[in-house]
Amino acid sequence: MKESFVLVVTSLLTLLCGFAANVRAEESKRPNVLFIAFDDLRPALGCYGDSIAVTPNIDRLAARGTVFDRAYCQQAVCSPSRLSLLTGRRPDTIRVWDLSTHFRESLPDVVTLPQHFKNQGYWTQSLGKIYHGSGKPSLDPPSWSVPARFDRVRDPETRYALPRNLKGKGLKRSAVEAAEVSDATYLDGMVCDEAVETLQKLGQQHQPFFLAVGFRKPHLPFCAPKKYWDLYDRERIPLPIVEKHPRNAPELATRSWQELEGYTDVPDDGKLSIDKIRELRHGYYACVSYVDALVGKLLNQLTELELEEDTVIVLWGDHGYHLGEQGLWTKANNYELSTRVPLIVSLPGQARVGTRTGALVEFVDVFPTLADVCGLEAPSGVEGLSFKALLNDPDRRWKRAAFSQFPRAVSGSRHRGHGAIMGYAVRTDRYRYVEWRRWGTDDVLARELYDHDADPHESKNVAGQATYSKAMEELAGVLEGGWRSAVPAAGHGS
Template identity: 40%
Template sequence: MLRKFIVFFMLVSLAFQSHAQLTKNALKKPNILFIMVDDLRPELACYGQSLIKSPNIDRLARMGQLFNRAYVNYPVCGPSRAILLSGLYGSSNRFNGWNCSQDTDVPGIVSLPMHFKNNHYTTGSLGKVYNNFNDGKGSWDEIWRPVITTTDWDYQAEESIDIFKKRNEDRQFNSNPRNNHNLPKRGPAFESPEIADEVYQDGKIATKAVEKLQQFRASGESFFLTVGFKKPHLPFNAPQKYWELYDETEIQLPGNFHPPHNAPKEALHEYSELRAYSNIPEKGPLSKSLSKKLIHGYYASVSYVDAQIGRVLDALENLGLDEETIVVLWGDHGWQLGEHGLWCKHSNFSTSLKIPLIFKVPGKSTDVKHEALVETVDIFPTLCELAGINPPFHLQGKSFASILESQSSEGKKALFGRSNLGGETIITKTHSYTEFYNKSGQVKANMLFDLTIDPNENQNIAADPENQKIILEMSKILEQHMAARGNIALP
């Protein structure tokens, strides 16, 4: 009798343990692995760019859902990241300039990682996340950045290091704060040394990310891990083997290697970011040979960072974390590679505003491509909904979690972007419209593109009489948005 009782007691205990484990697993919220890539435009094989070698991002797209029409709200690193991490649109008095500060512009706002931290997640920031390194105070349990081993901008070739040092011989006497007027002079715009992946900072970031995933696997804690890679941001520095993936003779200059027809001068800029490098002319157009070399360098940098992303994704799978982790890949803005006669970002064209965005959510459909309009400010509320967390009151974006459930979900009717050129843009499924303002707030120029017949935005049709009704409608919506975005909801 006693033996039967003991067996019965053991079976009941096992049943309770099993039930407790199932309950624990059911209540455990999904982990978040958020991969940020600097200056990554949708120049990827999964976006139909056949020349590009991006097998790991392509693999993520097949395992998840890709957005063909995702846009940032400001095509510069600092504002774009502040908008993402705060869940607020930028405006004339917040999130302006490459090194803007969320903590200064909207003090007290609960950031995306802080909100997850407040909901019992362990949060980590690896590499470049906030562009302002002092931003997001209280958001992270750990902040880690690779040590700069040679020079700013991560030069590793001896020739590049020598050029950088010669251009900055007087830096030892300059201890002023880092700003637009006090940055070290740049070396070459590209290099291709024969070195291992781990020598560059992105290789170190990938190694650290793998280590963190191993720690999370051992601890079992829910995590919100953000991994910020620096390439393909200038300078286009990548190990030689990634340059060798491409034959420069096969690289073509864009078909619109010139400004759009009837584009206002306000829409264009002199790509001063690129001109700061030692082997780039200070003014005038770039030669075709130099342009091809830059495109080659961009492609090599994309393939290099793709390999580092692959290392992180492999670790996630090998550790058995992939089935309980939401993975997001986000480019912080686009980049011109000669389109419209421009380089870099900073413009109101889609080449600056359009980005790659991929969500891989356990249990959701895979290998899906969406045409719905989504924007960066929407990501914060989307992740909250996917994780089953109530969003904070202040968010200005709209969750697109329903789109991940069904391709028939339409998404937004309009998106909004702004640039440091004074341009305010509204994008719909059919048109892109921009107004350029002077310092007094008056419209001094505008441009309209019909994306259904001119997706590359080569013909400004704002002056055509038959388009005035469209302009009035879009201008009104833009005006309403600009008035509303300054108001932050209070509890």
């Protein structure tokens, strides 16, 4: 009897150990994730057709993955955009529309993208700016296996290198800086160096990892080592094609966020000379090339550690950016230049590489997609659609619309919370349609319509023209129907 009992217990232990071993083996087979984020990066990249940008390393990544030509953020300002991606939910759901609100105030139990991977056996780690870069929204301990690093750095000595700027006051000193310094003088270089070291450590463990690396450039101030400025001839960087606000656009649409103002070399009224416009555009491209070089270091480290074939790479910028186009600077509006984002995905063993897709995708789609390609189920409540199918079939039919929004106060440059007025935008293959609604009543205060077939630079609001009345009616219906009505039937392209 005793021998039979021992035999049964031994058999059960063997089965349990075998089950645990199989779980560990299954987890170890799951791909790693390298999650690379940028602050204020519009698609000013060679792989997006920008003939000015010097971005050989991001272009190298694009050559082994898929470029999403028409990816859109949910709200064109840092924290709401990043939180939409990291929760897979839209701003009105997480109730985050500004830079000071933490998403767990309204959704305390929501599972974030890195938290979901951690719950499924991944080691999750954050270096740099992944959530917001300051205040409460920058922190979310449940997301990470170890405390985040370089997430709340506000030291001017990591932003500037030249003596005249180091002697200044506050965070806003000069808007531009070209210094004869190493990459690691500025914060992004420090983040990159630690990421390279972290990859070395993570590559030695058997547990799959989700490593998030967040670069703060090309966010203002446009400070980068001089060698990246030297990659460009300033006179060959074109000025904006359209330098004025769109004709017939409501003031709500073109109101300045006033982010550029406040730097010591920028007039308080925001009116810039041609020379300053050229300098700022030059500085932006220099910063893009700077972070491109840092991406190259990460990719080289993956190759050296032989992790390329075991790692999903996702590269994204949190929203677009204006550099004087449409008479606007920075972001914080519903226009194409602010809401369209770079998004590149590369999978191990991807059947079709070096491809691009014109399918409409959104930041809320990243969460379910990453879960899908790593063999995980996305948690319930995610308001996006996995675009895994597009990676090997980039021309298939997909969403018919992408949705963005931006709040406004009644007056003034900044809003709090949801603001008094919300601008809801829908982007289809041909049109951008916007309704500015009074919060609480949904009364429509103004409408915008831009025909990208006739006006790709959104220079004229044609919402009042009779020839577009049918399009207006259809687009209003799409906006009213919401994101669920815009996805392919049964969640699949056809």
